[in-house]
Amino acid sequence: MARAIKYRGPDDEGVWVDETAGVAFGHRRLSILDLSDKGRQPMISANGRYVIAYNGEIYNHISIRKALDKDHYGIRWRGHSDTEALLEAIDKWGMEKTLNEINGMFSFALWDRKEKSVTFARDRIGKKPLYYGWVSKTLVFGSELKAIQKYPGFHSDVNRDSLALLLRHNYIPSPYSIYENIYKLPPGTIMTFRRDQLINLENFSPAPVDGGQAALSPKRYWSAKTVLEQGSKNRFAGTELEALDELDKLLGDAVKLRMVADVPVGAFLSGGIDSSAVVSLMAKSSSSLVKTFTIGHHEKNIDEGGHAREVSKIVGTDHTELYVSAEQVMDELRNITNLSDEPLADVALINTYLVSRLAKEKVTVCLSGDGGDELFAGYPRYVWADWYYNKWLKRVDWIPNGFRKIASLGVKSLSKESWDKLGDNLSFIAPDRFRRDALGDWLYELSNILPTIQPPKIYSRLINHWKNAENVVIGANNPVTVYNDKKALLKDCDQVEQMVFYDLSSRLSDALLAKVDRVSMAVSLEARCPLLDHRLVEFAASIPLSMKIRNGDGKWLLRKLLYKYVPKEVVDRPKRGFSMPIASWLRGPLRDWAESLLDRKRLEREGYFDPKAVREKWEEHLTRKGLWHYQLWDVLMFQSWLDARN
Numbered sequence: 001m002a003r004a005i006k007y008r009g010p011d012d013e014g015v016w017v018d019e020t021a022g023v024a025f026g027h028r029r030l031s032i033l034d035l036s037d038k039g040r041q042p043m044i045s046a047n048g049r050y051v052i053a054y055n056g057e058i059y060n061h062i063s064i065r066k067a068l069d070k071d072h073y074g075i076r077w078r079g080h081s082d083t084e085a086l087l088e089a090i091d092k093w094g095m096e097k098t099l100n101e102i103n104g105m106f107s108f109a110l111w112d113r114k115e116k117s118v119t120f121a122r123d124r125i126g127k128k129p130l131y132y133g134w135v136s137k138t139l140v141f142g143s144e145l146k147a148i149q150k151y152p153g154f155h156s157d158v159n160r161d162s163l164a165l166l167l168r169h170n171y172i173p174s175p176y177s178i179y180e181n182i183y184k185l186p187p188g189t190i191m192t193f194r195r196d197q198l199i200n201l202e203n204f205s206p207a208p209v210d211g212g213q214a215a216l217s218p219k220r221y222w223s224a225k226t227v228l229e230q231g232s233k234n235r236f237a238g239t240e241l242e243a244l245d246e247l248d249k250l251l252g253d254a255v256k257l258r259m260v261a262d263v264p265v266g267a268f269l270s271g272g273i274d275s276s277a278v279v280s281l282m283a284k285s286s287s288s289l290v291k292t293f294t295i296g297h298h299e300k301n302i303d304e305g306g307h308a309r310e311v312s313k314i315v316g317t318d319h320t321e322l323y324v325s326a327e328q329v330m331d332e333l334r335n336i337t338n339l340s341d342e343p344l345a346d347v348a349l350i351n352t353y354l355v356s357r358l359a360k361e362k363v364t365v366c367l368s369g370d371g372g373d374e375l376f377a378g379y380p381r382y383v384w385a386d387w388y389y390n391k392w393l394k395r396v397d398w399i400p401n402g403f404r405k406i407a408s409l410g411v412k413s414l415s416k417e418s419w420d421k422l423g424d425n426l427s428f429i430a431p432d433r434f435r436r437d438a439l440g441d442w443l444y445e446l447s448n449i450l451p452t453i454q455p456p457k458i459y460s461r462l463i464n465h466w467k468n469a470e471n472v473v474i475g476a477n478n479p480v481t482v483y484n485d486k487k488a489l490l491k492d493c494d495q496v497e498q499m500v501f502y503d504l505s506s507r508l509s510d511a512l513l514a515k516v517d518r519v520s521m522a523v524s525l526e527a528r529c530p531l532l533d534h535r536l537v538e539f540a541a542s543i544p545l546s547m548k549i550r551n552g553d554g555k556w557l558l559r560k561l562l563y564k565y566v567p568k569e570v571v572d573r574p575k576r577g578f579s580m581p582i583a584s585w586l587r588g589p590l591r592d593w594a595e596s597l598l599d600r601k602r603l604e605r606e607g608y609f610d611p612k613a614v615r616e617k618w619e620e621h622l623t624r625k626g627l628w629h630y631q632l633w634d635v636l637m638f639q640s641w642l643d644a645r646n
Helices: 003-008 061-070 082-093 095-101 145-149 160-169 195-199 224-233 240-258 273-285 305-315 326-339 349-360 380-396 401-411 416-425 432-436 439-449 455-463 495-522 534-542 556-562 582-587 591-597 600-606 611-622 629-645
Strands: 012-018 023-029 050-058 104-112 117-122 131-135 138-142 182-184 189-194 265-268 290-297 317-324 365-367 526-528
Touching (some): 023 050, 061 082, 138 145, 273 365, 305 317, 349 495, 380 495, 455 495, 591 629, 611 629
8 A cells, every 4th residue: 555655755765553452554755854763663552552654744853852851751862853742742732732833734543552442633724634534434534545455345336426526626625535435635634534433434424513522523623614713703903014014034943943944945937826836935044155946838828837937037946847739738638637536627736747757857845835825815806806706796786687697698799809809809808817817717707797786696606616516416415515614604704715614625736736745756856835834824814805905906915925026027927727728738739648538438328427417518618619728637637547547
């Protein structure tokens, strides 16, 4: 099982077995701190009670050691690994206090010899994965499904409800996985199984339970919902300048903590606000040139390579870039599918893999800018929601819903390209920023939300791919997720904060961070996210929306911070991130590949999708009657995953 994910830890292998208890842990190590065998896992606590198999980094492990020493526990430290600090903290402080004290990204399994129980835990934001479930009557777990698949007797039955979720969201939200009876541990939770409980699992539920012990289920020790609700009640009381100083201090410290390693450290640099801010603060605190990496495309309308190069020159980094073509992407598709573990339909997956592989040639740890959009309202949908709820809706809430539906249909009577041409020729059609970002996209987004005023429905209309996914996947239902659970609605919060919650509690961990973790670890590279330090998350939740969205732009406070290091005119420009022109490539260099995966006879033979629904989208995309590349990519990634599995 461990060797199936050797690439996650190529430096060492460890196995610990207690045959009497019926427990076995396996571990693969990517050596980052304490490269000696004193950091080897599975690791046993000094008093012999606990055994841990742990994945991740505890960034404040030095201060944890000092606090334990200050409490006079008399610990005789074997080495200086963060694993040992985590293990001894659990032994001396207990699980609850330890999880509240540590700052890091992690997932782990802990065996308690005294209580005869195993506890699974995952970090607050969900940067590191943990799958678990049952094969026959055995409880199994791993950082990836590939490890679990190696357990004798594993059955690979696809969970059709999960497949429908993939088509709806482009990823599979926790606690579900692509397989029946295998689950993801949700972020910010712990789950304990006593040996006697494994005999009777009628009360088991994979969904988190807030408080109480009514069911055998994950328990939250940190909640994005609670953080956002408390932030709304207890707003940051200082001035904008004081908020900027606090952001500078928190992010600066988060970056410094994540630069600590016994191996070379670099950073991903896309040229956008988030990664540029991280790299600027790295350069500020580093005594040598920071190594930065980016992926570029030959298509000028999507290329970010030039922006990254410009930021690199301003900040002063040792910059490496790689330009890729459609042909190179085609060559990498099978590799990406093999790495995906379970289907993930993020079109940026290939770029992230390529930039990770590029970085691994020079470093073992890379910092990223992930999290800035969620924390500081950077996504266009947040700007939309702010404008729609807090400005526009107050003026037009008297308009009957029927008229709004008619207006929505009217917008879509013209193509996006036609609206773009109007926007270019008629300056009064829209403000400058909407013409700059494509009027057609702007109006189509508006048409999607015109008929409704409910935040969950607006979010789903802006985000979801296949609106009727359970009808496209044969035999599927729409299971309960954060998106359709009434208990997930925030109390006394702005509608934008409701959208932030959806992203922060699910999309961020199960899609964006899962993507980064899978492809970076596939090349034995550790990715760290300073912006997702939980102290920054909690601070961002407390600052008012006016410090995030201003003059139609998101990330206002983060922009102000970046202005200290990068000229304003370089910062304030449209940003696309690690994107690819999938829409045009599916009609061109990727067409034959896609056609083979979407073949009607194949779809009928496999029996997962309604062939008529899929083929209709494919043919409309090819003839330019519709723009369905995201919907088709969801299906293609599952089909590719099936091929890799067989």
